[in-house]
Amino acid sequence: MSETGFDIDVALKHVREAKRTLATLGRRVKDRALEAAAEALVAERATLIEANELDLAAGGERGLSEALLDRLRLTEARIAEMSEGMRQIAALPDPVGEVTSMWRRPNGLEIGRLRVPIGVILVIYESRPNVTADAAALCLKSGNAVVLRGGSEALHSNRAIASVLTRAFVSAGAPEGALVLVRDPDRALVGRLLRMDDRIDLVVPRGGAGLIRAVAEQSTIPVVKHDKGVCHVFLDEAAEPEMAHAIALDAKLQRPGTCNAMETLLVDTSLADSVLPRLAAAFLEAGVELRGCPRTLQALSDPRVRAATEIDWDTEYLDMVLSIKVVDGLDHALDHIARHGSGHSEAIVTTDYGRARRFHAEVDAAAVYVNASTRFTDGCEFGMGAEIGISTNRLHARGPMGLQELTTYKYIVFGDGQTRTASK
């Protein structure tokens, strides 16, 4: 047991017990627990804000940047948002218990594939305390127990939120171990947790690239990664010019700091003197720094456009910077994406049926778009209602992860006395 009085082994024993109960917990109890928590968060907002002030004061003393302090801050509005998020998750369908397929074998056995919770999910995250509520709600709704390990800078806030949630959950009939907050800020404990593959089934890191890399490297538990997004929009020679213009601008500008924003624009050579100059002017006007390949520089001949280096093609700017490459048709674009894309979101703008089909078929990414912005790769935009992240894994979950992606399956088999001996 550490000095904080928190004993992870005891906590995980509660989680293990909760795991069994949660697996068969009915929708009504889960939703009631989420509603109760939504109510309690608002009712106890003064306590939450008080705890948050301790974190803010400590953060100020430690010299955290204003941006970080802002992410850390809990306001009445933010608490109302958290609360509303819980209600929205309660309103979503229960992902557990669906038999996704069922078939009969010649010997009469009936085999069904039943959706079940994954088990115990460890969420490791940074400053924003709303993740505590968010992750707890998604895990409860999907029947998983959750172990939350937030950043030490938000420890008071996270403790306060977790206490409110746990009381509300338990009052509605959920097991106590459904939610465990790691109350010990000791960093070494994270390393231990990441090797508990006998007690934890999945790790979801939420935060910057450094956090994700560190988790992936240390963990012996499967990790769903939310890696970088180097996303492309390819303007095909048969692109409708207005649509090309609108999609390219949206993919870069609607929110440049997101993983599904465009980082490189690929332009068919036939559009280099028509669509490209007008688009470049709009980007420059909007304050985007442009870095072009030699043919782009030639087509634009604007001193504000810098020359792109090899590094640019692999860079996720997450910023008001865009690299532009002029390509010789679809094959050239596909080669560039295969080489430099991060497998996140890729788009083509075209009116050509055959090239649209080829782009869908040949691009290897979580989401492949024809005539739409890459910015739609998002749990809400996909209609999942909520997301715990966007996976750049190839296995288990790919792309936006909603409630269904927090489940796995088991086979349930209905027999009448079948044996292999008799089946011979």
Place this chain on the structure above:
Amino acid sequence: MSETGFDIDVALKHVREAKRTLATLGRRVKDRALEAAAEALVAERATLIEANELDLAAGGERGLSEALLDRLRLTEARIAEMSEGMRQIAALPDPVGEVTSMWRRPNGLEIGRLRVPIGVILVIYESRPNVTADAAALCLKSGNAVVLRGGSEALHSNRAIASVLTRAFVSAGAPEGALVLVRDPDRALVGRLLRMDDRIDLVVPRGGAGLIRAVAEQSTIPVVKHDKGVCHVFLDEAAEPEMAHAIALDAKLQRPGTCNAMETLLVDTSLADSVLPRLAAAFLEAGVELRGCPRTLQALSDPRVRAATEIDWDTEYLDMVLSIKVVDGLDHALDHIARHGSGHSEAIVTTDYGRARRFHAEVDAAAVYVNASTRFTDGCEFGMGAEIGISTNRLHARGPMGLQELTTYKYIVFGDGQTRTASK
């Protein structure tokens, strides 16, 4: 490059190129390649047997046991079986290209979930050279490139088989890098391969517990584990006696060395003096060593039945040994399974509707049976046509892994110019 003239980095460059081609390879080409390979294996059986004799001679000199030499041996009959296996896989439906669901969003975007190959699969296996053909066929059919690393004791055989397969695949139009055999027996190379998470997407170890543990510990690539099976059959108080008898015998005896065979029999206390004695007599008659809990010993009062120790409840015998425990009803049985089961296959025998439902719902295992033998957990018995293994992972694939489990998905999105800006 190693002394064998095999350069893994060059080989993996071919694999990378093949990966793109394979992802969209039509069913006709894949099936033609498998048919050609089936034919070539039989046509070139003399060459294969000759190569195999080199391995057998070397194995004899190194003092391999007769059992190991037998597993290593290629005969005309075994080659014919390999060939037939390829034809059977050719006859299965193509798992790639299915859109498993598709929906329309309020903004008109249509989002489809498309089944695609995983990419590059590394199969690490021991002595049996037929795995070379088996794994190559399953991976080709599912559109994956495969890197095969067999045991050094079968290197000549595996080289000969891989050469035959590659020639046949290429002649039918499959890319050369679809199949790469690691021709360098250096063990350090395996360690390097297991950290190539930028080039290999999944590792499937096939072999003993030692191999699987070593792979899981070293790999930074996702591993589909085929772990131990500590499977239970629970004879409920409402079990039909003849059915209970037949299922328990089948689960233990039909093939005791398999992971889905029963290792522990749980018997409701009400059956301890009726069903149990007759069943125990049949097991003893068949030569099964019995290890019982105190109540079992009391009920049977047979000196041939030994007392079980705590270790027995967690042991996968894979042998003619069975532990038996008398339990007080379903809850007690569920507790025992939750504590000692390995999450593989679990069965209840009962005529009681409510307890059958509870067993299905509450047991956490890849396959949960009512009134059937645990021995049915198998790709062929489940109707998958073929299997690359039985997964005890919770994520990606659980239970028997057929062709579908060698695929993942991507989202294909059909738009008409949608942007987030306009959706606001």
